[in-house]
Amino acid sequence: MYVAVKGGEQAIENSQKLLAEERRGDTGVPELSLDQIREQMALAVDRVMTEGSLYDPELAALAIKQACGDLQEAIFLLRAYRTTLPRFGVSEPIDTGHMAIRRRISATYKDLPGGQVLGPSFDYTHRLLDFALAAGDTRPVADIAEQAVDSGMPRVTDILNHEGLVEVEEPESDDTPVFDLTRESPRYPADRPARLQNLARGDEGFLLALGYSTQRGFGNNHPFAGEIRLGEVAVEFAPEELGFPIEIGEITVTECQMINQFKGSASQPPQFTRGYGLTFGHCERKAMSMALVDRALRAEEFGEPVEAPAQDEEFVMAHSDNVEASGFVQHLKLPHYVDFQAELVTVRALRKQAFAAAEVNPVSDAAE
């Protein structure tokens, strides 16, 4: 098929060739492999998978490579690919209570069944640049614990549940259709599943800032990090023709349950309430921010005043997505000269009018 093209087409092609060259950089330096990105930039891969809404470390690594390390661009690439995939159905809910734990910490209990498991974390590193890493060829090996992590690792919220101290969360019936934010336009007011989907895809930086704002008094909700856990969970799917679920694989997730004091209302006793965060891979900052914002967005449910940005569902949901935000902010570099011309005509007319008025009445503002 042939089409007539000219001008801009060549410019676009040339620009893309330049980009490809710059992406590769100095060819004297070995080219990055996807394995290297997946293994050594794992947290970048995890963020791209989480906000890209697609669990595929290989493709996320490719997206990061293609985007020259621009993670928002990589998220966009993964999202655009995800759109083209067929949708077979909805998995069974993953059970984080049966997670193969790699990390599990609670800020609410010094000790608890299963114990605190620090796992891999920046938390207690001294942020000193490690020049040994600069030299390369490191092969660090961690010690193996003498005893295995407890297989029974109850969630802190389940422990609180025994005393009735935390709100109970009942799963919806299996017949309830699962809303899919990527296939339907959101409606306001939205419900919590729609909000959580939005937050899970939301920009980490945006949610971090919003979560932080709640801590500084813009929608204070007294949070405790009830528990953060990282590990592998099984994903199960029930094909129509089988009628029962089968395990189709395993994914790494980070879960954060914030618990928040609640003084009670006319209809609810004093108890702790929850904010929930979940991400693919290891995205702890995101999971915690998400949990803070989730709780803040439940203000109305608990009869709290909705005053702060983080409590404002439409504000949060409409602006959390960095693919949407980035596109619209950056569209400002597209040509707008027709609109600008229209504005020129208007501003010139307004000036003419203002100067004419100034001549009639020289003490008016326009004459100053």
Added chain:
Amino acid sequence: MSTVIQHPSAQHPSAAKTETTPVAMIEGYNFAYLDEQTKRMIRRAILKAVAVPGYQVPFGSREMPLPYGWGTGGIQVTAAVIGPDDTLKVIDQGADDTTNAVNIRRFFAKTAGVATTEKTADASIIQTRHRIPEKPLTEEQILVYQVPIPEPLRQLEARETETRKMHALEEYGVMHVSLYEDIATFGRITRSYNYPVKVADRYVMAPSPIPKFDNPKMNRMPALQLFGAGREKRIYAVPPYTKVESLDFEDHPFTIESWEENCALCGATDSYLDEVVIDDKGGKMFVCSDSDYCQERREAGHVGDGGPPHTESDGR
């Protein structure tokens, strides 16, 4: 002495003569990129939009391989409508050769293999950003607008929950107040583009950021007008021959832009003009924003004050 300039679209060397570059179709994607289920969803939304002129139908906008804000809504509408018998024209700012227009045309050439054109008269589907072609459109054509903010009330009321109520109740007082405040302060309505319209005496609608110069063309246009807002997930429509009124007041009737100058290339007195800065001493010229309209007039022998006569070597 007049400065001789060429239309901006003729400045690139390769534009000096007619050139045809093959664009290979890409493998592994459905016709016009979108999967069939998505097309059905969009098609249903379009039909509802036609049945309720000016009402913004929410749809499950997909993530496209082009950024939000760059025409994803228009692209999805075009992808749902277009077929192998169509001829597509894409313009941005009135011109076929702006990079974004080229890029979108290239997208459909790659994913749908359809014929493309720069001639308004030859197109069956015209996707546009910010302009309506000067040449009157016909019943055989569909005009697809790219829309950044579909909600005409959004700048006055940020919340969807509120604006939806206003549309449901046909309560547009906030818009009239805003326009009237303009008149009270400035003696005129200062909106120069995306000037709100009322469709079929019911819905207030954003015409997309076309200059208000183009608003009158929407009224009772023989072509079907479809509007796609990808990021905001809305589709709306104006059926052919439907009344589209620009909002105004009896004592302050709607007016459009006019220029003292004519097009420097083709001498047109009736087209929307782009201001071209020609030096750093305040020199400027005005040329048609609609590159096809300008070209066609020049081919017919019209010459402006600043343009060279048309010659055979002037390509499109």
Added chain:
Amino acid sequence: MTQTVGIRPGFSDPVMGAQRSFRAVLDAMSRPGVIRSTSTGNPPPVPLSEATAAICLGLVDHDTPLWLAPAFDRPEVTAFLRFHCGCAIIDRPADAAFAITTGADLPPLGDFALGDDAYPEHSTTVIVQVDGLGTDGGLTLSGPGIETTHRLTVEGVRAGLWDDWAANRELFPRGVDLILVHGAKLAALPRTVAVDTPKED
């Protein structure tokens, strides 16, 4: 798959077939009273007309519940629609996104989903198989999509439909949209269109 035995084929070319069918409907909906035609390229099961089958296969899927008037509630028809569209076939017209009926059996329009003022698109699109469609007289149509007036002849619709239609139009922006079908021919009446019936002598 053994269960597909006996199910008639759908579009000869599903992608282009659906596109052409949609454009026929879009054109008809945009210009009320104008007659277009569409078919799947294969004969549909009786009593579905060619146009009805093409419209359904082009637009109906598992996101759009379908209601069938009794005349269409036959195993060959339901199997055909379920197989090709994957749609749920439901009992209440008020829950339907699409409906198929004959002109004689068309229920009161108020029985269908009418949408609400905030979301008027949540209404039923009703495909009405009639006994004849022509442009040589009968009804006079006006409204959006029509330059002055269009003439349309519709044969075989139940008594009182046009009064019912006038009431539907009063509900705007709520209301149903009709697609009238005869064989491969179709004409659409979106909720905006005003229908004048010939004066009784």
